[in-house]
Amino acid sequence: MDDRSASLRLRALVVTCVLAAAVIIGIGGWPGQNGERPIARLAERLAEFTRGLRPDGRYRAPTSAERETASRGFASLFVGANVWLATSRLTPLGFSIDHEIDEATGRPYLLIMNEPDSERAWGMYMVDLSAAVRLAIEVPHPNSDLKTEQMGLELFRLVPGSILMIAGAHRDAAGKAADVAHRRDSMFHVMATGFAGRGLPQVQLHGFSDATLPARDLVISTSTGQAGEVAEHTALQLERAGLAVCLAWREKCGKLGGTRNAQGQTAAAFDSPYLHVEASRSVREDAGRRAAVIEAIAAVLLLR
Structure with a gap:
């Protein structure tokens, strides 16, 4: 093998390793020793998230530019579940993205959460990865319309290929500006518009x-x-x-x-x-x- 061929092979190997690392980091860390994602206590995570939502909580509506960026990021998940692309667009908006296994169903899912303790209280989203996207489940008033978040999780678990959307702030936060069911300038509505446009x-x-x-x-x-x-x-x-x-x-x-x-x-x-x-x-x-x-x-x- 000549030096040029060896150099090209080494360069290809380095690029492959870098890309693999980027994808793994983008979906929330390395797998466990058995190649599996960590088992998540999803119901506990959801309960913890919603308990923290208060009428006097922080919230601001995203700007039009932020909504456009989010729209492109979430759209990457609707078709083909391009996690790397979604991560590159959503993390600058304060979202974390983790790839986990639901302990109740054994199905893989993405957990996308807004920035904690921030005015960017833009939601908690769960994307089931076991099947093509087929249903959007929406909970606009968590910790206000009590138990609706539990109903949403139960439906999410019954229908593979679901996306569960939980609003990121109490409906009365910021002078009711956080009531996403009645506003079109929220991340929640960005998601819903994408679903409607696809007939989901x-x-x-x-x-x-x-x-x-x-x-x-x-x-x-x-x-x-x-x-x-x-x-x-x-x-x-x-x-x-x-x-x-x-x-x-x-x-x-x-x-x-x-x-x-x-x-x-x-x-x-x-x-x-x-x-x-x-x-x-x-x-x-x-x-x-x-x-x-x-x-x-x-x-x-x-x-x-």
Whole structure:
């Protein structure tokens, strides 16, 4: 072998090692000794994150340039799960990205979290890597609509290929500027717009007090006042499970129809499937009834 060939081979080896290291670092560290990612206590991580969200917490809306950068970063995960590219775009915005294994399902996922103790309180996102992206699960009011984050995690675990979105601040933070369900200038909405543009079904989870709509367990809507295929089938499954459901496209459900919901309006503009679910406090506090709601929703979405 001549010196030139040896030099080229050495250079190729160095480049390969550098690229491999970059990819590994970009997805959250080296694997364990058996080549596996660390097992994550996902439910504990989620509970810890949401417990820290307070009405007087710090928050600022991202700038238009930050939203554009985030949009490109998250888009890298929708098709082909290009983790390295997503990392290069999201970490400058204060996000951490870790590649872990869910202890409950054994499935790999990405955990993307906003900068702790910062005004860049832009969310916690879990991306299931075991299947192609098929569903977006949205929790806009964690630690306010209590237990909705748990419902989101339960649905995430039932439907492989899901992305779970948890808002990064309490809905009342920064004079209610952090209420992502009603604003279009949030990272949360950046994600939802990307989903809508790709026709990806979205399920957004909310909660109401029992006194707001007595004798009803749930309110199902599409935020448009009209029914959709996913909403109709989900309502049927919920009623079969013995739950009392108010259907916003057929009857009056108080102010729980989600007609002012920013993500629902955007989904409607793209003619993309969107399901707005309001669960009573009694349902959210009862593990069995909560599970019945999530299983009914999953049963419909797994058939798509």
